[in-house]
Amino acid sequence: MKKFFMLAVVVIINAKRFEFSPAEVHLKKGEPVTIRLVSTDRPHGLSSKPLGIELDGNDEVTITPQTAGTFKAICDHYCGSGHGGMKMTFIVE
Amino acid sequence: MDRRSFLKFSAASLGAGALLQFTPAQAAIPFFTRRNGEAPSPFSFVQLSDTHVGFSGPPDPLGTKAFERAVDTINALDPLPDLVLFTGDLTHDSEDASEHAARMKRFKEIASRLRVKKRFHVPGEHDSALDGGTLFKEHFGESHYAFDHKGVHFVGLDNVSSGKPMVGKEQIAWLQRDVARFSKTTPIVVFTHRPLFDLQPEWEWFTTDGDDVMNVLAPFDNVTILYGHIHRAHHRTIGNAQHHAARSLIFAFPDPATAAEKKALPFDKEHPFKNLGIREVSSSPIAIDDIELTAREISGTEGVQQLRKGGVL
Numbered sequence: 001m002k003k004f005f006m007l008a009v010v011v012i013i014n015a016k017r018f019e020f021s022p023a024e025v026h027l028k029k030g031e032p033v034t035i036r037l038v039s040t041d042r043p044h045g046l047s048s049k050p051l052g053i054e055l056d057g058n059d060e061v062t063i064t065p066q067t068a069g070t071f072k073a074i075c076d077h078y079c080g081s082g083h084g085g086m087k088m089t090f091i092v093e
Numbered sequence: 094m095d096r097r098s099f100l101k102f103s104a105a106s107l108g109a110g111a112l113l114q115f116t117p118a119q120a121a122i123p124f125f126t127r128r129n130g131e132a133p134s135p136f137s138f139v140q141l142s143d144t145h146v147g148f149s150g151p152p153d154p155l156g157t158k159a160f161e162r163a164v165d166t167i168n169a170l171d172p173l174p175d176l177v178l179f180t181g182d183l184t185h186d187s188e189d190a191s192e193h194a195a196r197m198k199r200f201k202e203i204a205s206r207l208r209v210k211k212r213f214h215v216p217g218e219h220d221s222a223l224d225g226g227t228l229f230k231e232h233f234g235e236s237h238y239a240f241d242h243k244g245v246h247f248v249g250l251d252n253v254s255s256g257k258p259m260v261g262k263e264q265i266a267w268l269q270r271d272v273a274r275f276s277k278t279t280p281i282v283v284f285t286h287r288p289l290f291d292l293q294p295e296w297e298w299f300t301t302d303g304d305d306v307m308n309v310l311a312p313f314d315n316v317t318i319l320y321g322h323i324h325r326a327h328h329r330t331i332g333n334a335q336h337h338a339a340r341s342l343i344f345a346f347p348d349p350a351t352a353a354e355k356k357a358l359p360f361d362k363e364h365p366f367k368n369l370g371i372r373e374v375s376s377s378p379i380a381i382d383d384i385e386l387t388a389r390e391i392s393g394t395e396g397v398q399q400l401r402k403g404g405v406l
Contacts, residue, residue, distance in 0.1 A: 074296075
């Protein structure tokens with residue numbers, strides 16, 4: 001009997017002061033996805049509580065979004081004067 | 094003995110800070126009675142937050158003027174509060190360490206004008222997140238600690254120096270040991286920078302392990318959390334704990350319930366200290382005075398209503 005595994009897509013989020021790239025990511029509801037944070041200058045965070053994303057520095061997490069919608073994510077590792085504006089958007093379709 | 098009968102607590106987050114007055118209620122006096130039989134006297138203290146010394150530019154062109162005005166206002170209080178607690182962001186950060194050090198010195202110069210000599214500080218992220226708290230500790234000592242004052246146990250917590258909005262396992266274990274010696278009715282005041290609950294995560298108004306801190310404090314009947322960071326007054330009761338945010342002394346943020354973006358409220362040149370002022374709370378009978386820094390007028394009962402709503406009074 002064949003077994004099928006659903007492999008998670010990996011989305012790489014590059015972080016540098018004071019922006020994420022890409023700044024907008026589209027995800028599929030019900031499909032697992034690995035979110036990988038790559039901090040390229042100094043440690044940054046990536047936090048979106050509704051999506052269960054809580055990353056720091058260089059780290060990753062696999063999530064399966066259950067709810068469609070637009071979710072803001074922020075840098076929650078203080079990184080300097082523009083830190084408060086360092087954010088991105090996940091759109092779950 | 095429930096919390097209210099144990100300690101009559103008047104609290105307010107103040108424009109320029111907060112003045113809080115503790116009056117041991119009648120039922121609590123035996124607990125507080127000193128060895129010589131005297132009951133401890135009621136006392137008050139002030140919370141100041143987010144002075145951001147060194148910040149310049151929009152929306153607030155006033156620099157340290159609100160801080161200095163707050164110092165004058167506190168010095169005019171009669172009786173003088175016993176303590177002043179600073180809940181972080183004493184300074185605005187700078188990439189230049191020598192400039193940041195100069196801002197800390199400037200903060201200390203202004204704070205030293207206070208007639209209240211017992212002053213306590215915890216860092217905000219602008220004080221300590223870029224260097225792990227090194228500079229803060231050089232100027233102000235440890236970033237977490239505890240002390241007792243007239244029957245109240247005070248705990249300063251650092252939820253910023255790691256760079257993340259978190260207290261950390263080591264500090265939480267220390268807190269567990271620190272409070273273990275107290276009875277469940279001991280009044281505990283925790284002062285820290287960020288909210289210890291999820292107030293508005295998208296605006297970074299949370300502490301990742303705030304629940305772990307509150308679990309340590311859950312057995313205690315009378316817990317007050319004082320914090321800053323959000324640049325506006327806010328009051329919430331969660332379980333046995335009362336959480337109170339103080340306004341800042343630099344500019345105000347809007348109410349996240351009505352504002353889409355975390356954008357500082359514009360400067361009002363007609364009312365340069367709008368949203369910045371002192372709320373003085375006294376008891377017997379309970380009276381709250383909101384003092385706007387420019388007008389030096391009593392503004393009123395809004396604070397009383399907020400506190401009643403929050404179940405404090």
